[in-house]
Amino acid sequence: MSSKYGKNKYLKLTHISERKFRDILKHFCLDIPASKTAELTNTNRNTVNRLYNLLREYVVRLGLEEQEKFTGEIEVDESYFGARRIRGKRGRGAKGKTPVVGLLKRQGKVFTKIVRSCTRSELMPVIKGRVIEDSLVYTDGWRSYDGLILSGYNHKRIHHHENEFARGKNHVNGIESFWSFAKRRIAKFNGIKNNKFLTHLKESEYRWNHKEENLCKLLLRKLRKRALK
Secondary structure, three states: OEEOOEEOOOEOOOOOOHHHHHHHHHHHHOOOOHHHHHHHHOOOHHHHHHHHHHHHHHHHHHHHHHOOOEOOEEEEEEEEEEOOOOOOOOOOOOOOEEEEEEEEEOOOOEEEEEOOOOOHHHHHHHHHHHEOOOOEEEEEOOHHHOOOOOOOOEEEEEOHHHOOOOEOOEOOHHHHHHHHHHHHHHHOOOOOOHHHHHHHHHHHHHHHHOOOOOHHHHHHHHHHHOOEO
């Protein structure tokens, strides 16, 4: 739809000019908060919030379209997001936290999924659904990973409880780096509503998977084919 500012090929049914949209998109891709973007671009805060929400939902859809099964060397780990961990208690079972399992293909992409708990019955279906048999799977010593060999995987463990964090190629440093990245991002929002957490998690996943690319150019290219509504 055309506006008094001219046609915007990236955003349908809007009064926002293409130039203004590109400016806001640039700030989004740089991970600048909406409040600061509104100030820097001289745009109404509600308008920026709406566009940020649309862009987050858009990158989540793009990430879903790109999903494929992993093969090769895969790191698997779980992490908890949310309330502070109880002192003296490891993340697994920490009250008030949201459990997430993550799979990372070395030299490739990451995949995350919220689970109800870090039990074997929750984790194994995710691994089987995302990782091709005969792949080499690296985990820590958590007992829920027992049975990976019987399920057709080559399985290597690193025993964190014995203060072992890497032994040659045997480690889960890649997925742990993603956890640190995602938690730093999400912490910037000073609290996220439960119904928005998945979107922010999957946005972090998409950003990580495309960290070697110019995200702004990538999204503009995608948006030329399918504009936001």
